[in-house]
Amino acid sequence: MIRFVHILGHVLVVAVILAGTAWAATAIWLQLSGLVRLIALTLLGLTALAALGLWLFDQRGLALAVVALAAVTVGLWYQTITPRQDRDWEIDVARGVTARIEGERVTLSNLRDFDWTSETEATPRWISQDYDLSKLDRLDMFTSVWSRPDIAHLLVSFGFSTGQHVVFSVEIRRERGEKFNEIGGFFRQFEQVLIGATEDDIVKLRTNYRKEQVRLYPVDLTPAQIRDMFLSYLDLAQDLEKEPRFYNTLTSNCTTAVWQLARRLKPDLPIDRRLVLSGRLPDYLTDLGVIAAAPAAERDAAALITPLGQRFDGTKPFSDLIRGR
Numbered sequence: 001m002i003r004f005v006h007i008l009g010h011v012l013v014v015a016v017i018l019a020g021t022a023w024a025a026t027a028i029w030l031q032l033s034g035l036v037r038l039i040a041l042t043l044l045g046l047t048a049l050a051a052l053g054l055w056l057f058d059q060r061g062l063a064l065a066v067v068a069l070a071a072v073t074v075g076l077w078y079q080t081i082t083p084r085q086d087r088d089w090e091i092d093v094a095r096g097v098t099a100r101i102e103g104e105r106v107t108l109s110n111l112r113d114f115d116w117t118s119e120t121e122a123t124p125r126w127i128s129q130d131y132d133l134s135k136l137d138r139l140d141m142f143t144s145v146w147s148r149p150d151i152a153h154l155l156v157s158f159g160f161s162t163g164q165h166v167v168f169s170v171e172i173r174r175e176r177g178e179k180f181n182e183i184g185g186f187f188r189q190f191e192q193v194l195i196g197a198t199e200d201d202i203v204k205l206r207t208n209y210r211k212e213q214v215r216l217y218p219v220d221l222t223p224a225q226i227r228d229m230f231l232s233y234l235d236l237a238q239d240l241e242k243e244p245r246f247y248n249t250l251t252s253n254c255t256t257a258v259w260q261l262a263r264r265l266k267p268d269l270p271i272d273r274r275l276v277l278s279g280r281l282p283d284y285l286t287d288l289g290v291i292a293a294a295p296a297a298e299r300d301a302a303a304l305i306t307p308l309g310q311r312f313d314g315t316k317p318f319s320d321l322i323r324g325r
Contacts, residue, residue: 106132
């Protein structure tokens with residue numbers, strides 16, 4: 001038994017060294033480039049080999065000292081990676097929405113209202129709009145699936161009795177030429193941005209040009225709850241305007257951001273794996289009783305709006321078309 005515990009201890013220490021080395025190597029690969037990256041990876045590899053060698057030859061105190069020094073060095077370097085507002089951004093995420101509130105009047109600026117001609121090309125147009133909070137009366141959730149059915153992008157749309165709609169979308173803020181990858185989202189590779197947009201832009205892009213499977217789910221909340229959710233998004237817009245933050249694939253993405261906002265309405269809102277498997281979010285919301293409780297297959301079939309969006313010919317407003325009006 002003692003021998004087993006001794007062997008297990010060795011295995012655990014070696015596993016920790018290898019796991020820490022793998023984490024640090026991934027961070028270096030994603031954050032550095034060129035000769036600096038090569039030098040950093042070489043030093044990391046030599047340090048890991050030295051620590052393993054010292055441990056296996058019973059120089060355990062020295063091995064732990066090497067590991068601790070390496071961990072502190074990597075940790076201090078990693079903390080120097082901070083989010084910024086001033087990079088050369090891709091045009092569709094070049095501006096985050098900003099909000100000003102005066103009583104019942106809200107002014108949103110840097111609203112995206114692009115005229116898309118393909119999934120990658122558009123005539124850029126950034127606008128400002130005024131909204132009357134007393135006329136806010138609707139909240140809809142859009143899910144957009146482009147590949148795996150368990151993964152979807154989440155859009156939240158607020159409607160007003162005036163006929164206005166504004167959509168909020170928490171997204172990665174890509175630099176020009178940069179592509180998203182899930183691994184980079186764990187290693188501070190991407191900033192987070194809150195996009196405010198018209199449905200003619202952000203929803204039509206997905207239904208008509210990207211041809212994704214887009215579904216619309218009316219969310220059953222009280223007027224006070226809808227108002228609080230809307231104001232939560234405005235708070236997020238103002239926070240991001242003051243201080244940028246990183247996107248995180250697991251903890252700070254389009255779905256978890258909504259969950260964090262919704263906790264203002266219901267502090268005991270349960271965490272759920274479907275917040276990560278965002279394509280299953282409608283099931284989670286059905287369980288909470290805020291979207292229609294029809295059988296899942298029927299509910300999702302009725303919610304699909306991609307065919308409706310693709311019928312758009314300009315004869316009626318896009319927002320009316322996708323709602324079957």
